[in-house]
Amino acid sequence: MAYDPGSQAGPHPGPQASPPPASGAAPAGPFVPGGFVPGEVVVHRSFTTKRLVFVRAGHVVGHDERGLRLWIPHGCPMAVELSTDGRGLRDMPFAEWIRQSTVLVTRPWPGPNILMLIPPAGAHSVWWFWDRQGRFARWYINLEAPAVAWRYDGLVGVDTTDHDLDLWVCPDRTWQWKDEHELAERLAFPEHYWVTDAAAVRAEGERLLRLVEARAFPFDGTWCDFQPDPSWRTPDTLPPGWDRPRAPGTTETGPR
Template sequence: MRFEPGRLVVHRNVRRGRIGWVRPARVVSDDDRGLLIWIARDTPVASEVHADGRGMRTMPFAEWITSPSYRSAHARWSGPPLLKFLPTGAAHSVWWFSDEQGRFANWYVNLEEPGVRWDDGHLAGVDVVDQDLDVVVRPDRSWQWKDEEEFAERLAFPEHYWVADEAAVRAEGKRAIALAEAGEFPFDGTWCDFRPPPEWAAPPALPPGWDRPPVR
C-alpha cells in the first residue's frame, strides 16, 4: 500500500487497542525507503486523556492504568512544523525538528512498532505503537536517550504496558544511534532544508474517520 504525495493521512499512536494520539499529515513521499509526512503548525490533533483532563504523562502510570474512563482531548499542534520519516520495516521513526525561523534544529528518533497502514478511500492512515523511549540526535550527531525514567516506570507494570521487550527497544535505538554517529541516511543531511508547498496549510479540523477502530 502506497500513499500519493500530497494526500492527507492520519498518523496515530495505538495503546492496547485505544488511540493514544492522532496527527493529520501530508504525504511528502512514499517509496521503498519509507513514508515521509509533514505536520503543519496549528494542525488539529487529539490525544487520550484521563476523565479529569490529565494526560498520561502528567500522572503516575499506576494511576493511569486503573482509571475507569478516558476521553479524547482536541487541541492544535503548537510545536514547529514537523517532518516525520517511517523507514520501511523499522521499529522507529525519525523526526526533523526546526526552530522558530524554520531552520533545522535536531533529529528525534521515536522508538515504535513498525506502522500498519490502512485506507478507507476517503481517509487513510498509519497506526504505530509508541514505545516511549526515544533518542535525541543533535546536528553534530551527538545524542542522548530521552524519557528513560518514564520507560522504566511503565516497564514495572508488564500486565498493562504495551512494551513487551525492553531489550529489543533499546537495541533498535542503538541501531539508529549507529546510523547517526556514522552520518548515514537519514542522518546525512537529507531533508534538513525541506520546505512544504505553500498550499499545505493546516486542515481546519480532524478529518472524518480519524477515530476509526485501530488496525493494530
C-alpha cells in the same frame, strides 16, 4: 514516549469496536513505494495496543524505497488521550494513570513543524524538527512498533504503538536518550503496559545510533532544508473517520 508539548481539554471520545474489512487498505509494512500521493491528507495515529491515544493530521510528502514521509505542521488538528479531569499520561505516576477513566480530546498541535520518515521496515520513525525561524534544529528518533499503513473509505492513515524510549540527535550528531525513566516505571506494570520487550526497544535505538555516529542516511543532512509545498492547506479539524478502529495487520499484542 512520542514528543508531547502538553495537553488541553475538549473531549471527543472514539470507538473501540473491531474494524470492518478495510477495502483497498495498504498492506502492513514494508510499504509498497508510491502507494501514497504527495499532498494527500493523512492521519498518523498511535495506540496503546488496543486503544487509540494520539492522532495528528498532516500531508504526505513522498513515498519511495526510503519510506513514507509525512509533514506534520504546527497547529494541525490533533487528538490526545486525557483523564476526565484533563490530565495526561505524563502528569501523574503510571500506577495512578491506569486507574483513570479517559477521553480523547481534540485541539491544535502546539508543537513544532515535523518532517516524519516512516521506514519500509524497522521499529522506529525519524523526525526532523525546525525552530520558529525555520532553521533545522535536530532529529528525533521515535521508537515504536512497525507502522501499518491503510486506506479506508477515502481516508489515508498510518497506525503504530509508541514504545516510549526515544532519542534526541543534535545537528553535530551528539545525542541522548529520552524518557528512560518512563520506560522503567511502566515496565513494573506488565498487565497494563504495551511494551513487552524493553531490550528489543533499546536494541533498535542502538542500531539507529550507529547510523547517527556514521553520519549515514537519514542522519547525513538529507531533507534538513525541506520546505513544504505552499499549496498544501492544513485541515481545521480531523477528517471524518480519524477515530476508526485500528487497521488490521499489526503485530502488536498485549494489554489495553
